[in-house]
Structure formats: C-alpha cells, structure tokens
Amino acid sequence: MPASERIRNDLRDILDPACVIDDPAVLARARRDTWVISVWRSLQRAPTPNPACVIRPTTTADVSTVLRYATRERIAVVPFGAGSGVCGAVLAPEHSIVVDLGTMRALKRIDETALLATVEPGLLGSEFEKALNEAGYSMGHFPQSIALSSVGGWVATRAAGQFSTKYGNIEDMLIAFEAVLPDGDVVRTRPVPRAATGQDLRHLFLGAEGTTGILTELTYQIHPLAASTEKAAIAFPSMSAGLESLRRVMRAGWRPAVLRLYDEIETGRSFAGAARDGESLLLVLTEGVSELTRVEIEGTIAIASACGGRHVGTEPVDSWLHHRNAVPGFEYFLDQGMVVDTIEVASTWNQIDRLYAGVLEGMRAVPGIMVASGHSSHSYATGTNIYFTFAGRPDRPEDLEGLYFRIWNAAMEATLAAGGTIAHHHGIGRVRREWLARELGSAYPLLAKIRHAMDPFGIMNPGALLPEPASNRS
C-alpha cells in the first residue's frame, strides 16, 4: 500500500473519517501558502510533492490524536492556518499530513474586565475583529492581511499590524495559549498580566512557524474601542527627513497608533495629489481618549514641522484607511510576466538611512528589476522597519525565479551589511532561510536546540524556518 494511502487509512481509524480529506482541490489549497514562488509554480503546473491528506480537526483532542500518531510513525505534519503567509513556511512535503485549522474558529469568550478574548486558531482576523467590535472592543492588531490571515498564524509568524506603534506587536498581545506538542501532549498556560515564573513559554511558539507544535487556543489582550481619533498627513522633502521625524516622535515618547512614511516613489504612486514630486509622505493617526489624541497629534505635527515637514491635511490618511487592506494578487502580475513581492526588514535609527539606501541600491542593480520602493510602518524608540516593494520582469519566463532570488539576495545582503534584521514581521519560511544563520551568527544554533527539545524527531513543518533534517532533504 502506498505510504499516503496507509496514512489516510490509519487516520480514518483514529479520527472521524470525515476529518480526513484527500480531495485534490482541498490538497491543492492547503499544501502551500501565498509565497509568490509557490503561486508561480502552481500557475506553471510545476510538479509538486503530494501530502497524504488534509486533516480538518474540530477539537484539541483531534489535533492531539494526529500529532501522537505522526510522532509515532515519524510523519511530517504541516499546520495550516489560512495560507496567507508570503515566505513559503507552508509547503507540504510528500506523504505529509496537513492540519487545516480553519475548522477550529470559535470565539470562545470575552472578559470585559480583564480585557481578554479567547479564540480558536483558525478564525480569520477580520471575523475576530468584527466580533470584538460588536462587543465594543478591538484587538488593535491590523495586519494588511487581516481578512486573509488566521489568529493562530499571527503567533506562528510573529505578526505586526498597522496600529503597532500604540498597541504593540503580536508578542505584546498574546496572553495565554493552549498548544498540542509534537508528541500529542496538550499544554495550557493561564492568563496572568505578567509573571516571573521561569522563562516566558509563549516564546516557544511565537515565531516558531509551526515547528514546535500546533496552537489550539489563544487568549489575546483586547482594548475598548477608541473614543477619539486624530489624523494628519505631513510631506517631507526627503525620506531621510521623514525618518528623522519618526525618530524624534518616538524619542519624545509619543505613540500614535499609525506612523507610516512613504518614500517618494510610493508617495507618487498612492498620494500624488497630496504631495509634490520627490516628497515623502507621513501618515499619522492617533487614537484613544480625546485628551490624549489631541495633544499627541499636535506634538507629532510640531516635531514633524521642526524636521522640515509640511502639514497637508487629513485626506491622505482617510484614503489610506479606505484602501489599507487591499492585498495585491500576485497572479495579476505573474500573468503579465512580472514578479512582485515585498521585503520587510528593520534597523536601529543609527543605521536606518544606510539600510534604506543600501537595499534600494542593491535591488536596483539587479538586471530585470523594474521598480523598488519602500515605506516605514512600524516605529520603535530604538529604530524602525522598512517595507520594500519590488517588481521585476525577466527576459524569459523561465528566468522568473532566478530574477526573484537575485533581487531577494541583493536585499538580504544589503540589510545584513547595514546591520539590520532580515525579517521584521513576515517571518523566515523558506525564502529567508539561507540568511538566517548569517543574521543570528553565534546564536543561530539556539533555534535548533529549541526545535530539537520540542520535536526530537523533526516532524513539525520540516523545512520551514530551519533547514530540513539531513535525512529528509530532497
């Protein structure tokens, strides 16, 4: 009996057989994420590994049953949230089991006193946020992918949202979790505001990209809906002047929910009416109680003005709010022979100009690049991210992947040369894997130590984040 058929039969013996799916359309949907290279290969009908099946669990016990079996039989397991990842963290190997958590999507409870919401991992972000809004709350977490990504996937990738400057990133929001370990054991932590009880165990799963187990429940901090919002758009003569303004706003201690600074190319593309040629546009949005938002917007505008900024009203912020969750489909560009992608990196303020210029210069030197641009969208007292976007067109379609990896290589090398981090919030997946050792250097082996401690047989999402075990390499 072929391996995949045996695996399906085994799983149908120990689970409700209706959870065990081998419909080719379901497999095709759940065997990969939205990494543009996976999209391209699908469009090309390139040969791909075939997972044994997709499991649609309805309970933690189902997940435990699957993992206990998989560990015993040494079968690879790939957790699948909503498939919105863009780095190739989901790419199911031959004969693997894909666990599609889209069937575990209950919002279990909201505690309005402790400001906590407990939810299953497969719920889409936008559905979660909508339910919270109806109760008078918000999570404050708005990744551009909110309508496409799952609340569990956010933890796996260490997500960041558009309002992060006020509300923090996913690691600041996750309060407690339930997870199934690779051996099938279920672990739960309790929601406490802060503890000094050994290492913070949330960090075994945050950023693990599915390599340490499967999250089956998350308790997130929530916020009352903001009473007041203030907005401003400010045009700067250069990206560098805008970055200096961001630095000074953060240094002063202001924390507007949104601080987005677009370089001249992106400003020209998206806000042509609001700024002059060559200007960089900063969008500011502050929310909270009105006494705070009023002084915060004034304080931010005053600093921006001192950095050469010109206040141009609020319309660009409204325009952005209207369009902010539009996620471009890679297929549209691929159909025209172009490859488009985004690369988010980050650096401390002392080297941010060098990082911004270096990455653009590196990408633009790659023959076939059409355009490269960037914006800053997540600022900290110590530094900020730059979210680069590029488009390239290879001479011949068969060189599309080659061009793509040359552009990525240029961006990663320039980021490391400028002392930045190669990934701000999309994670490693497969696209960044070869640079991770360079970024972490002497600390890199610690990731493998964690992984081995949690999953000694390496069954969990092999090939994501870290290299596949030598015996599995194809």
Next chain:
Amino acid sequence: MPASERIRNDLRDILDPACVIDDPAVLARARRDTWVISVWRSLQRAPTPNPACVIRPTTTADVSTVLRYATRERIAVVPFGAGSGVCGAVLAPEHSIVVDLGTMRALKRIDETALLATVEPGLLGSEFEKALNEAGYSMGHFPQSIALSSVGGWVATRAAGQFSTKYGNIEDMLIAFEAVLPDGDVVRTRPVPRAATGQDLRHLFLGAEGTTGILTELTYQIHPLAASTEKAAIAFPSMSAGLESLRRVMRAGWRPAVLRLYDEIETGRSFAGAARDGESLLLVLTEGVSELTRVEIEGTIAIASACGGRHVGTEPVDSWLHHRNAVPGFEYFLDQGMVVDTIEVASTWNQIDRLYAGVLEGMRAVPGIMVASGHSSHSYATGTNIYFTFAGRPDRPEDLEGLYFRIWNAAMEATLAAGGTIAHHHGIGRVRREWLARELGSAYPLLAKIRHAMDPFGIMNPGALLPEPASNRS
C-alpha cells in the same frame, strides 16, 4: 586530594590564579543571596555547603573557560550578580564554582541615536543609572533594590521597576545580549528594534535564574531624561475602590510611570498624615514631555475621583520618592526574633479583589503572624500585582523557619486558588519552587525541556527554579 582543592587547582591552571578565590569571607559573601532564610541560617551559623571557590572573571573568555571546564567535569556552577535576590536562587552547593560577575562592570557604550546602552552584567543598577543620567538618559528601570542589584541579575529574575507602567519590565528593555552557554560557547545577538526571525532568543535567559548560561553583556534600551513630571496622591475609602480606579486608568490608555496603591495598613504606616484612618492611598507620577504629563495627570485624577478618590496633594509622592530605595535589613527583625518578608503575586482584574483578600486572609490565619499588608505597584491593561509584606514571630526561635514556610504556603495557596501567578517579579529561586508545577500545570515540563536543551548535564545553578536532578539531591 579533596574535590574542592582539585577544582581550585584545575582552575588556577587555566585562568589567572588571582581570579580563583577561596578566602572564606569571599565565599561566605557569594555563596548565597539575600533570601531571609539564608540570612537567618547564616546568623544561626547553621552548617552550609562549601563551594570550591569563587571565580572573579574579567572577560567573557574567562567565563567561557570556567564553563567549558565545569561541563567537562560535571561541576555545578552558580552565577552571582550582586546577591540581592530574595528567593534563594543563589545557594551554592558543596564543591560548586561560584562565578561572581561583580568584576565585569563596564558601561561599554551609549548610542544616543538608537537609544541603547551596552553594559557588563556585574554593574550595580544605581551606578548604571547614574552614568546614564550624566549623559542625559535614564533606563527607566527602578527596582527598589537598584543600589544592591546588578544589571545582569535583572534579566535572570525577570525584574520589574517602580516606573514599569510607562517603561515596561526588564523583558521590554533588553534588546540584545552576549551569553556563555554551559558548554563554554559564546553567543551574541544583534541589537535590532524588532524581528521575526524564529523564536525570540532573549527569552531563553530572561527568567532563567542562571540555569541556561551566564550573561556577559547586555544592551538595554534607554530614554532621554524626562522633561516634565507631574504628581498626585489620592485617598480612597477602600483598597477595592483604589484597585477599580487603577483598572479604569489602564483601560483608558493612560500610562503614568508610577501607580502605587497602598492598602489601609501600609497607608497608615507610611502616609498617616496624608489619609484618614482606613483609607488606601494611591501615588501617581507621570513623566515625559509636558504636553503629555499635564493631560495624563488630569486624566488619572479625574478617573480616580469618579471612583471615590480624594486628591490630597503631592507631598506623599515626594515623601515616597525620597525613601523609595530604602531596603529593610532582615537582620534587624531576625535579631528580635521576628521574620519579615515580601511576596509579590499578580492577577487579572476580574479576580484581583479575591486574590488580595484571599492572600491576606490566608496569611492572617497562620498562628504567629503579626501583620500582613499589601500594595499594588505594577499595573497592566489586563491586571495588576499585589506586593504583600508580612511579619511573624514564632513562639520559639527554632520554629522561625516553620512559621515562615507556613505563611508562604498560605500566600501561595490563596494565590493559586484565586487564579493568580505566584511570582510577579522576584522569581522562583527556592522559596517558590514547590508551587511552580501547580501554577504552570501542563506547561511545567516545558521549563525542563528548555533547561535540558541548554544544559544537558544540569551544571548551571542546580536547585534554582527547578528541582535538582535526582542524582544531586541531598
């Protein structure tokens, strides 16, 4: 040759012999922390294990040499910062090597643009803060022990400071580190503002209490000295009304640096002139730019008033600022036949009244207790801590330890019964060890997995945080 003598001889062969100290006074100082039970046993001249020696390294290479040797020879190593811990995390076993980091105390550099300061682990907190102040900066981290604790010890215990509501706890401040692993390997991470590059490796050391290696360099976020400070003291008719006010201040999004709420006993003890009998006193201090501090103090006072608070001026805050780093010496009380200690726990807002009342009730039911009281000093959107203080006097001096552990037992049991965490910021050490499994439940084995992955032979600070390996138990 006795084991300790052999260890000293070996270490004198591979290190500068001047680093290897067996002077009894040095050993006595570095073999334990300030856990009151250790202090008591010292005063009683109780028999204690004798470590082989104290090492005073001057470089990371020295630390590496010691750990490589200790792993090869399976010798216990106890990292020693400044010995200010109050939970018994430092209690050096027989024939162990104590690594006293007090000789590694350089402030290596301050980056005024990236707002980072890099420092060696043995520097005292107050010396670090003074040097930062002279450069126009502050760390924003003010544990009561700042003059007694080391900047590396803060990471080991997951410290929290008095200004945490604005500046966060130690995990929010540590940006990068260098550490020596138990096998002698040196790992360094890079300072980046935020990354999605696998698990956050800082959390292998934060809260590890020295069980995963020895930190040899820390890069902390710093802040420009605040331009403005506003203060207010507010008296509430009850602790419960004060806690409700704290909850609403946090819920509104205000983040005053200091929010300290004392119950009626502590208010009577420390602020008798400022409040009436039976009242609970809240101290508020907000700092930052003046536009923020003005509205933040007004917003906080308005919420407190709505909760029944009575604004009583600023003098109690000034008084607290003057005395806030006075740390009571346990010896004074022990000499009088009394045992005094503090127990900091935390809970979400939905059960904080139950926790506060339950812990006091539990402690007060222990025969021999003289007084028990509490204050809240670290608030979050989701909950707050309660920092309890107790004093007890046993009928007979030989029952002092028995009384002490009965009181602790009552506090820990009541905390767990109320759904709280047994440790907010002092850590586990030895005093809380037996309750850690209860608190973490199904997640408890993960701590041992981390430990074993980092230190397979269990040489690092055995007996702190987790039980000693069975073979070592005495």
